Amino acid sequence: MAAEKQVMVIGADDSEESHYALEWTLDHFFKPFGGDTAPFKLIIVHAKPSVSSVVGFVGAGAEILPIVDADLKKMAARVTEKAKEFCASKSVTDVVVEVMEGDARNVLCEAAERHHASILVVGSHGYGAIKRAFLGSVSDYCAHQAHCTVMIVKKPKTKH
Template sequence: MATSSEKQVMMVAVDESEHSAYALEWTLDHFFTPTPNPLFKLILVHARPSAISTIGFAGPGANNVLPIVDADLKRTAATVVEKAKELCIKKSVNDVEVEVIEGDARNVLCDAVDKHHASILVVGSHGYGAIKRAVLGSVSDYCAHHAHCTVMIVKKPKPKH
């Protein structure tokens, strides 16, 4: 029987989107439940944007705004992590590690993969079209090309009409 330290690491990117929640739930359902001894150690990673990157300026008045924005980003991160942990508990997955790392999601995820020697990185797909993806940049696309592990992109099925 493999101990936790011998298990391969599966990392799941979590954010406030429903796509992220779906990807986490899908991963838990397919890899962690109802298995009493899953093959992977589960690590959830939330990339928290920096306050300065969120407001996009550092001019006059920024010092007044930055602490407010930073506090809001910390609250959002806490909410994201809490919801992810609740979903894990609901699925009877209690052995889970959570990290909140400040920075751009693309770099945060790829660095976390290297740090934890992850075998698989799971990311949700926001389902952007080509133009929106070109403008915003796709975290999943970036990770698929730059992460030093297998990247699984979980897409939420389109609702049937």
């Protein structure tokens, strides 16, 4: 009887850093095994912001909410389709893709816990201390709150 695969959850959004983290993960954890024979089950999670977090409570009319929601759904579909296509191009077809609504920090930690993940992979935007203080750091939050190993993949800086 074959051993059950460990679970790897990876966060995906529409950024270059996220795409790089997915590419790096596939190249290092899946390609050496021939894609689907890797020891991990891959779950890609996209955190779709809630309409209220995007629009805020600054007096936007109710008529704009369905438009914003439709745009957020289109973006989620674009991100997940792009991730699936990229996995297929790397011969990894045994992939589960999920879209969960909420803040990326909470969504990724919850997904890792729900799937009993061994590893949570997140990309790093490389924000400085000031931006990180205002925007928060998904990778920092996950590293401290997730109940599994967290791997932060940093895109190399380009040399000028």
